[in-house]
Amino acid sequence: MDCERNLQAPRRRCGEAGSLCRNTIRGVVPLALRVLRRRVTPQSRVPGGCSLTIGATGTSRAIGLDGCSMKGGTIGRVIAMVIDIHAHPFCKEATVTPDVQEAVKRMFDGLEPQRREVVQKGFTYLFTQRSIEDIIRDMDGAGVEKACIVAMDLTTHYGVELVTNEDVARFASACPDRFIPFASVDPSMGRAAVDKLVHAVKDLGCRGLKLVPPVQHFDFTDPKHYPLWETALELGIPVWTHAAHQRSHPDSDARLGHPMLVEPVALRYPDLKIILGHCGFPWPWDTWSLVIRHPNVYVDISVFHDLYGYMPWDAYVKYGAEDKVLFATDYPLRGGFNDTLTALRSLNLASDFEAKILGENAMRLLELG
Numbered sequence: 001m002d003c004e005r006n007l008q009a010p011r012r013r014c015g016e017a018g019s020l021c022r023n024t025i026r027g028v029v030p031l032a033l034r035v036l037r038r039r040v041t042p043q044s045r046v047p048g049g050c051s052l053t054i055g056a057t058g059t060s061r062a063i064g065l066d067g068c069s070m071k072g073g074t075i076g077r078v079i080a081m082v083i084d085i086h087a088h089p090f091c092k093e094a095t096v097t098p099d100v101q102e103a104v105k106r107m108f109d110g111l112e113p114q115r116r117e118v119v120q121k122g123f124t125y126l127f128t129q130r131s132i133e134d135i136i137r138d139m140d141g142a143g144v145e146k147a148c149i150v151a152m153d154l155t156t157h158y159g160v161e162l163v164t165n166e167d168v169a170r171f172a173s174a175c176p177d178r179f180i181p182f183a184s185v186d187p188s189m190g191r192a193a194v195d196k197l198v199h200a201v202k203d204l205g206c207r208g209l210k211l212v213p214p215v216q217h218f219d220f221t222d223p224k225h226y227p228l229w230e231t232a233l234e235l236g237i238p239v240w241t242h243a244a245h246q247r248s249h250p251d252s253d254a255r256l257g258h259p260m261l262v263e264p265v266a267l268r269y270p271d272l273k274i275i276l277g278h279c280g281f282p283w284p285w286d287t288w289s290l291v292i293r294h295p296n297v298y299v300d301i302s303v304f305h306d307l308y309g310y311m312p313w314d315a316y317v318k319y320g321a322e323d324k325v326l327f328a329t330d331y332p333l334r335g336g337f338n339d340t341l342t343a344l345r346s347l348n349l350a351s352d353f354e355a356k357i358l359g360e361n362a363m364r365l366l367e368l369g
């Protein structure tokens, strides 16, 4: 990808004369491939046309993300389509409020100084050196076709926002083939949170809600949050919630991440799609119980790939829930895309189940094509 070249040369977008885009490829790939629900390798895959205006840093300029040019050339081995249901677009084009240094200080104040310094350096690097182009490049390198990119609103507890709803909407409108924007609101803000979600979905085009109860310090079961669930239901968007303990934030409350707290909401709103994030660790069986009992509850496999041996993979299949397990990474944290993909593939699950996890289940859940 060459920003400067793209700035000067007229960008060719999918469908324009002379461009060779994914849609074109789709038209010539034998139907049998699609019947087999497979996509071509990243080497032959074609990124969608993307353009982005950077506004968060105060300067506004257009960059292009390698239009629709063909990469590689030969169609190689056939692999399953990969959709990451939970990724963070930490990059210099994103907004951090009040600023990276202060945000890290507030969020990780309780860490021992040495560890906090590592976290500070990591976040500073991500938000000053990495670009949205790097994220696309990482996706291409790992063969991830689409990613749900999430905002994070931690206003009440920390006075921090790590990527805003406007950011994820902007990135997704620049790269609609690659990014699906998930908004974040702080449930403790009550009516303001509801209004913010409505704005994010109706005006900005966000397509999901991301929540982190252990860090946002709210209780899923509290009736005062019912209007938020009702609003998500009305808007027709899934709710992704961190359903695990959280070691990274010293003052997080692990009890609030327990998946069973979702139970009353899943029962009360049977049409509200809820994704339990991060495998539900350290409660994988509670998570499994929710997923197999509630048609509207799903699980994602992000973060704990080093503990996959403790995941009840067979039990998900045995109890008919193989359509409700979703690939996710928490990129760029926990090894990014590749570590999770490698760990999943090393499980040697049945190929149909693996293909469902990697992308088919997300396609259905998110109602993609």
Ligand SMILES: [Zn+2]
Residues within 6 Å of the ligand: 086, 088, 330
């Ligand atoms: Zn995350």
